[in-house]
Structures are given as C-alpha cells and as structure tokens.
Amino acid sequence: MGEPSFTLTNPKSKSTGAFTFKTNDASLVTIQGNVVTIKKSGTCVITAIQQATESFSKDSITAKLIIAPRLWPSLGFVIPDKKVGDPPFILTPKSNSNAEITFKSDNAAVAVIEGHLVTIKGPGKAVITAYQAQSGIYEASSVSENLIVTEASTAETLKDIDGNVYKTVKIGNQVWMMENLRTTHYRDGTIIQNVTDNSSWAAQLNGAYCNYNNSIELGKTYGFLYNWYAVNSDHKLAPQGWHIPTSAEWTILYNYIGGDRYSGGKIQESGISHWSNDTGASNITQFTGLPAGSRNADGTYHGITSDSNWWTATANPNGTASYYNLYVKGYIEIAESIKSFGYSVRCIKD
Template sequence: MMKRLSFAMFIGVAFFMFFSCEENPTESSAKVPELATSEVTEIGRTSATCGGTISSDGGSIVTVRGVCWSTSQMPKVSDHKTTDGTGAGSFESEITGLTAGTNYYVRAYATNGDGTGYGSAMSFKTDDPGEPDVSTAEVSEIMPTTAKCGGTVISDGGSAVTARGVCWSTGQTPTVSDSKTTDGTGTGSFTSEITGLTAGTTYYVRAYATNSVGTSYGSAKLFYIHEPGTVTDIDGNVYQTVKIGNQWWMAENLKVTHYRNGEAIPNITDNTAWSNLSTGALCDYNNDVNNVVTYGRLYNWYAVNDSRNIAPTGWHVPTDAEWTILTNYLGGESVAGGKMKETGTTHWYGPNTGATNESGFLALPGGYRYYSGTYYGVGDYGYWWSATESDSYGAWSRNLGCSGSGVDRGSNGKRSGFSVRCVGD
C-alpha cells in the first residue's frame, strides 16, 4: 500500500514540475537596459558634466535616458535628473543647479518598457564658493550734493549675495567701511543713489557685493561735484551755473529777449526775412514759445556779436579758444561731448552715446535754424555759437549729437540760428 502511495506522489510531483517549468508564451523576455556611467568632468561651483553609455536596451526600446544625482549615495530618477534623448549608445549630460562646496553622487539611467536601469554611482564635489563678480556702472545725474551710480552682480560666486550697492570716498579705493548704499540682494543690475556729497570735491565710487565668502568690488569710477551758482539776465531769467575747471559756465541755454542795455532783440518768424538778416535776431524753435523753457532760444551770430551785449553783466559769449579750454579739460573733443550731454532720452534721441553729464554742463539738443529759415534737429543735435569769427561769412561753433560722444568744432554761416551758453568774465 505504501509503495503504491509513494509512486502516486512521485507521478504528481513530476507532473507539477513539468508544467511549472514550461515557458509561458505570453510573458515578455525583455529586461531593463544595461549601461555605464561616465566620469564626471568640468566640475564648477554650480555645474558639472557627466553622461553614460547604454550597452544593451534589454530587448525593448530605450524611451528616455540621462543622469540623476543627489547627495545620497544611490540617486534615482525621482531625485534630480536630466533627459538626454532615446535609444542605445553614448550620451552627455549637463548637471546644473548645484550648490558650491557640496558632495554629490550621480548615476546614468535608461528606461525601457520593462523599467529603469542604472549605471554605477560616481561621486564628485563642486568647487568651493568664492567672492561675487561685480562691475561698476558709470556715474550720472551729478548734482551739487547727489549723484547716481550702481552696478551689476555678474556672478554670486556660488554663495548667495546678501548685500550689494556702491561705496564711495575721496580715496581712490573706497570700501564698505566708507559711505555706502545697500540696494538689495542677489545677482543682476541695480541703481544706487549717492547722497551727502560736498560741492567742489572729487570722489571715487565702486560697486560692491557680499556673500558668505566675503566682499568684492568693481572698478573705481571718478567723479567731481561741481560748485553750483546762478546768474540772472536782464529779463529776470535765472540760470543755473557750474564751475568746470577754472571756468564758470551757464548750465542752461540763453533765453534773453533784450540786450544788456534793455533794447529788444527782434524775434523773426518769417523764413525769408530771417534769410536776409545782417543784424541781430532771435527765434524760438519751430516758432513755438513752448520750446523755450527746455531748450532756450536760437540766435543768429549778429546778435552774439552785437556791442550791446547779449550776455548778463559779468558774463560773455565764449570765444573759440574758451570752448577749446573746456573740451580739453574734459579730455579732448573726442570724449568731451558725452561728459557735457544730459543723460537719458527724455530730450536727446537714443542712443545718446556716451552721455554722463559728469561735467554738469547739461547740454540739450535744441536743434538749429538754417540760414534759409527752416528749423532742424531738435532731439538730434545741439549747436552753440562762439564769439569768434572764422571769416567774413561764418563764425566758429560747437555741436553735439545723439549718436556720438564727441564735440564737433565747425564754421557756420552767421545767419544760422544756434543756442548760446555764456561763460563768466
């Protein structure tokens, strides 16, 4: 009886093993991909390069591949990852958004229909953080006690910028222990308002940025706070004045309608009448008095040269030589224009090349009146007379334009209508 029972059990076990070992025709033979992780290269403070090589797709198409990383030793695609194409073969990955001075682990991965396979883990450490990289902007809008500057934090050095601004002093290398502004945090550009300045003083200013490593500085910019003043003409117009070098200049264009002795300067609106003049006259640009507040008036050279004097007492129209003294003081004709022009594009058309107004001259684009009587160039150009005749037909002048930083010296017909700036006696 026992023999028959044992034989029956043997047959049952054999039957079970036969059918359990038979291949299931509906089950996939695919496996996850096989791959290797590349060496980590180009390691910086916040980035690195890695990649991998897929040696087998496991019998199913690789639909996504890349690298994954974390601070744990076995990173997965649920951590940080890149996506770098499909299929087998080699690929390269850019790892970004890292923290400076930190240990990381990275693995190549590849996913097919059966799952995700990984290469071996590679470890690397990002570069330690450094000081920020910062540049200093040009100084602009220089007033008797204030000015504007700023800068750009180009890089935080791998550690968050917690303070930025500008610092200034009368020494050539100001630091944050001198006077300073605080203008936000992080990278990018910023604008700073410099206050508490003293007229007649030369200052140096630098942008700064601070992170956990330390404070770095941009290059130093020099600027001068000019001594302010005023002068009043016979009509009661009050003009701001500025000392540039050893000269006192009006910081506004002349608006006067009378000579110093009280006699009127004729306002000629008709083009034909203007073109036939050989005596002093004035006009408003486009015959529009609303232009006078901003740009002053335009005068022919006969008014400039009149013995009754167009300038206020104690002042005169500058000679050609006095204009040259000014432009030489500001670095020469090739750069002086930018230092004389009002900044921005409120009045000047763009690009207003090189405009800093660091001289305080505040040149405006009042345009001009051609000898034929037509008006031209407001917003584009400013023209100013000198008191010096060039020949029987013309006189020397200076002009500035919106697309250059220089000063042009030229001879123009005496019937032209130009702006006038006066200089102190």
C-alpha cells in the same frame, strides 16, 4: 609662435629603416629626435630621412612648416566717469590671454593705482594704461583709456535783463550757465528782433532770435536760437558780468572733459527726456546740454532732439564763425558756420 613643442610622426613606409629629421632653417625651429621646438615665425622645410635596409634604399620626404606670428590679445577695459570725492574703484580688464595685467596712471595728481585699485586724488585727466605680458601664442600688449575726474559744483544763479533766472555750475576753473540763454533784450535794454518768417530770417544781417518752430513752449525748454549777429552785437547779448565764450574758452572745457570727440556725454543731459536716444551720457559736469537743434540760413529748422549747437564769440577770416556741436551719440566737435544760422548760446562768467 608660442605654441609648445610638438612631436613629428614618422611617415608611412614599407621599409623598417630608422627615421631622422632635419630643418633647413635652425633659426626658426630646432629638432631633437622627432621633437620640434619653435623659435620664431617664418616658413621652413622639414625633411624626414629614412636609412637604408637590406631590402630598401635610403630615401627622404619633405613638408613645409609655416609658423605664424603671435596673436595680439583682445585686451580692453572701461573707465567710468568720476568726480572728486568718489570712492576708490576696481579696474576690470578683459583679455583672451591669461598673462598678468598691470596698470599705470600717468598723472598721480589725478589718480594713483595699486594693483587694480584706482584712488581719485584730484580733478583733471589721467591716462590709464593696461600692460599685459607675452604669454603662449599671444604677444605682449598695452591699451590706454582716459580717466576724467571732474570737480563740478553748482554755483550761484544768474538773472538776465528780462528777469529769467539761470542755474550755473563751476567746471574746472570756469563757471558756465547750466541752461541755454533765452533773453529778448541785450544787456543795455535794446530789443532783439524776433524773426519768425523764413525769408526774413534768411535776409537778416542784424541781431535776431527765434524759438524752434516758432514755438514759445519749445523756447522755454530749450532756450532761444540766435544768429551770430546777435552774439557779436555791441549792445552785448550776455548779462552783466558774463560773456559769450570764445572758441579758446570752449576748448578749455573740451579738453577738461577729455579732449576728443567722444567726450560729449560728460556735458550731455542723461536719458531720453529730451534726447532722441539714450547713449549712456553721464552729464557728470552738470552742464546739461539739451538738443535744441538749429535754424538754417534759409529759415528752416533742423535737429531738435538730436543736436546741440552753441555759438562761440570767435569769427574766422573766411567770414564764418565758430560753434560747437554736440550730437546725440555724445560726439562733440568744433565747426564753422555762416553767421545767419540760428544756434543756442551758453554764457560764461567773466
């Protein structure tokens, strides 16, 4: 489908009789003289008929014509992460079809498009769709990508009861710590038990924390790992004026950065200073997720340089608690864990 009309070549014959051509399905092709015009896809039979002469009788021969449907073009484009205040930028689509490509934004409060020029209007999410018309052997097509515009701005610093000072950042309407928690005391001054032994960690039913591999230096860099009993303690793990975010509050952040598992690069620290691989994380929100790994229920450690895991304050009916996992490839997903695992903690402002 979509290919131009073509000319049939007369069959070879010892006769000099004139040839005519016909199709058994005029809905698929039309034939004028020996020129075939394709109308739609399908299979038909074309018959070549040779008229009789003084020496030869009238005869015919057939051939099957298979008309394949139009192809789908390989239409695509890439949208970089953007923040409020960035200058307008040009969309550069790629396609193996030469038909015109137009763009549309579904949220003019976030971005407007004139031609291929995108102008940022405000924070949020806009779905940008590229439309390409039918042309030749290629079907009309469209493809969409998410444009996430953040309004990340560094907020005030935060001090915990131990005197640790944390940077914070405003992301959308939320204010988050830019670092993982590393306090050894609850808000009311009660000591949190530092459990180093594997079997003791496995048997723990009260709040506890540890450094990855019991390394104080790793704790300084990545923050501490806490079991969920510490997260849920009546003594309050978060500093005054802050709290451990619920899964619903984490979901607000998740949706703000794109709302799918491929959006994690927007909260992941860029480069390989701490992550094992550079997969193009932008950290445009300045959340600066670090791969602190985790401590398993049996007390063993796992995943430093490849995984971030953050507890939520949300318990589940099956006895687990919810947490968010950020993998090195920029994948972010909510999951459930038994409460004796050790994960990082980020606090959110009340």
